[in-house]
Amino acid sequence: MFTTGARRRMLAAVAMTGAAVLALTGCAGSAGDGEAAYDPEEEVTLQFTWWGNDDRATRYQSLIDAFNEEHPNITIEGTFTDFPAYWEKRKIEATGGGLPDVWQFSDSYLREYAEPGMLLDLGTVSDYIDFDAFEESLQQTGQLEGVQYSLPTGYSSWAVFLNDGLIEQAGVEPYEGGTSTEEYxxxxxxxxxxxxGAVYGGTDMTQRIQTFENELRQQGKNLYTDDGELGFTEDELRDFWNSGAEARDGVTVPQQRLEETFPKSGFASNLTASEASWSNFLGGYLADSGAASVTLVAPPTDEPGSKDLYRQGGLQVAISADTEHPEAAALWLDFIVNSEAAGEIFGTTVGFPASKTKLAGTTLEGIDAQVADYLESVADRIGEAPPVPVVGYGSLEQTFWDLGKSIGLGALTVDDAVEQFFGEAKVILG
Incomplete structure (x- = not known):
């Protein structure tokens, strides 16, 4: 059905002599440990998990079906949950040594899971994965100290989403994008x-660490440094959270309303006419909100001409180091990130295709063309990617969000939130 370079190399490997196969699988971490050479016909079951909504689950099931047409002997058992619960479950599994064989991953957690040896070095199964399909800059988003631990499904950039129907009903002109924060x-x-107040203009943007990141990048800074330290001060965070006070006072949707719709966001629940998030969320937002059309525009910036945005290859796929089926897991990972089937099924919903082979299967029309057009429209604001996230960045990102929500609920003052954030950062970063 769909043929990738990885599959061709796999078939070539199977055709080798017994000695050559043993040498190959020794490199892949199987026969070298005294185990049998990889049998591509063996019946195996892989545990696979991801975060997302029902739309993403439907797409993954279609991809599993397409994979099984090529590999009917490999059973994929898939599960999913929302983003916060997803990483809580991974922490529990990591403690008990029960991480899934293949899992949707994030570069935010690269150091946290790679440094203790919980992720498979993909170089050990390189005969089953087509690395050449990626630009070097995107391939590097899954590398730590030169070792490839994960690969991106796609890339995206921060954007503001507009519900066209709700805006038209409100009788106001659409937000044009790229203005100052005050104008937005x-x-x-x-x-x-x-x-x-039947529909609010948006959600408190100071809840999201990505908004803070954009503000820092406008000043030539980043959230964290190459040395694994925070790249901002307590005063900078305090000023940022305080800057949202005016919007929280009757402009943006009250946090209590959002608590009632969780895990759906205000935008997905039709409570807000706009929301800032990653560009690949377009398909999910359309599915969740039922909106007839959604427009993407550039997020606000207070420093025109700055390179505050970047190509974020954060949504990745990784293999657990203790999987019992590394070669089969590699074939499934390769199918997710590289196959034309993945491009056809997912389009841009998990990011603009990061590999050229996946892109070849993507028809850029409809929402996929929208995402492509948006990425092109903000090309002049795209700068270098930030440093590899610090250990514990994923936890800090969630903490930032939780504290922002507590501020919105009136349960915490900004000063207390800043103190708590830096207190946790001190513990996590040492």
């Missing part, structure tokens, strides 16, 4: 005022 806040207020 004023636009959100115009929506909230026009609807009498």
């Amino acid at each position: 806040t004023a636009w959100m207020k115009s929506v909230t005022d026009a609807t009498g």
Whole structure:
């Protein structure tokens, strides 16, 4: 059905002599340990998990079906949950040594899981994965100290999403994107005022660490340094959270309303006319909200001309180091990130295809063309990617979000939130 370079190399490997096969699988970490050479016909079962919504689950099931047409002997048992619960479960599994064979991964957790040896070095199964399909800069998003631990499914950039129907009903002009933060806040207020609070202009942007990251990058900084330290001060974080006070006072959707719709966001629940997130969320937002159309525009910036955005290859796929079937797991990983089937099924919903082979299967029309057009529209704001996330960055990102929500609920003052964040950062970063 769909043929990749990895599959061709796998078939070539099977055709080798017995001695050559033993040498190959020794490199892959199987026969070298005294185990039998890899048998491509062996019946195996792989545990696979991801975070996402029902739309993503449907797409993954279609991809599993396509994979099984080529590899009917490899059973993929898939499960999914929302993002926060996903990483809590991985922490529990990591403690008990029961991580899934293959799992949707994030570069935010690269150091946290690679440094203790919980991720498979993909170089040991390189005969089953087509690395050449990736640009070097995107391939490096899954590397730590030169070792490839994961590969990106795609890349995206930060964007503002607009629910066209809700904006039209409110009778206001759409947000044009790329304005100052003050102008964006004023636009959100115009929506909230026009609807009498039936629909809010947006969500408190200071809850998301990515908004803070963009602000820091406008000043030539990053969230963290190459040395594994925070790249900002307590005063900078305090000023950032305080900057959202005006919007939280009747402009953006109240946090209590969001608590009632969780895990759906305000935008997905049609409570807000706009929301900032990664560009690959377009398909999921359309599915969750039921909106007839959603537009992507550039996020606000207070430093025009700055390189505050970047190509984020954060959504990746990794293999656990203790999998009993590394070669089969590698074939499945390769199918996810490289196959034309993945491009056809997922389009840009998990990021703009990072590999040229996956892109070859993607028809850029409809929402996929929208994402491609958006990425092109912000090309002049794309700068270098930030350093490899610090150990524990995923936990810090969640903490940032949780504290932002507590501020919105009135359960914490900004000063207390800053103290708690830096207290946890001190523990996590040492």
